[in-house]
Each structure stands twice: as structure tokens, then as C-alpha cells.
Amino acid sequence: MSFNLRERQRPRPLKTLYREQPDAAVVTITARGSQAGVPISCHVDLGRAIYEAQAHPGVGGAGTGACSGDLLLGALAACAQLTAQMVAEAMGIRAEKIEVAVEGDLDLKGTLGIDPSAPVGFKAIRSRIEVVAPDATPEQLASLREKVEKYCVVLSTLRNPPPIETRWV
Known part of the structure; x- marks a missing residue:
């Protein structure tokens, strides 16, 4: 499949627009989220699609749909995957394969409130990015890694969380 990212972005010079009009970026x-009956x-x-989410089977969910933890890890995997693909393309790296796998560890005792010392949320997240690019130099691959880890929005957000405000109405 032939795809030229630079050509695709050329009709819309996004970087120029954002430099000239920072608010446009x-x-x-x-x-x-909304109730689904049970x-x-x-x-x-998400505005373009509606997904069903379920509680994890370890807290009483049916186990037939994605739980919120699955969606979080999936967002990280998707972001890292797309970032790696786009950065490789922009760098001129011909990759035969780019594949991302993400896994995380939860202690459900925290979520269920049965152990106050157990964390609520992931206590560890691991990602693995496999790049097969036979013609890429070690320097190019190192630069790809650096850029992906810098520009992946979800990874950066998890590493440096923004303030979160919750309003109850």
C-alpha cells in the first residue's frame, strides 16, 4: 500500500497553521458515558462511534465487553501505534512491521474497597513496541523511539497527568 503522509498533510499545512494561529491547535x-440498562x-x-463498556469480571462484570481498563490500555496502544507509524513515515523509515502491545496490572481489592492499602487503578503498565525496519540505522531507530515516547499523547498524559476537575450536578 502506498501512502505519503507529507502529501496528505500538504493540502492542509497544519504545522504552518498552528505556528501562525496557535489557538487553532x-x-x-x-x-x-450513559447507562445501558444494568x-x-x-x-x-465518542461522537463518531458508540462503544459498550462493562465492569471487569473481577468486580462482577459479565466479561463479554471491554472494561474501562481495557479502554485505557487500548487508547495507549492505539496512540503509540499511530504515533510510531506516522513518525516512521515522516522520517522516511520503511517499516515492514510496527506493532504495539500494552498490558497493565490491577489489584481489584482496591477497586472493591476491601483493602485500603491496595491501589485503585493500575499499579503498573508495560508496553512493547516492535519495529521491523531492516534498512533503518540504529540512529534512526533510536530517534524513532525518542520521538514516539515524546509525541504519543496518551503516554505523555499518563506520565505527566493534567489536573482533572470533576463537577457533580
């Missing part, structure tokens, strides 16, 4: 992405399931509306 600031976007708001919205996701909404307390162990909900709908997540």
Missing part, C-alpha cells in the same frame, strides 16, 4: 475531545454496563459515545 487547541482542540477539545469529548467522550460521554449497573455493570454502559455506553461510551
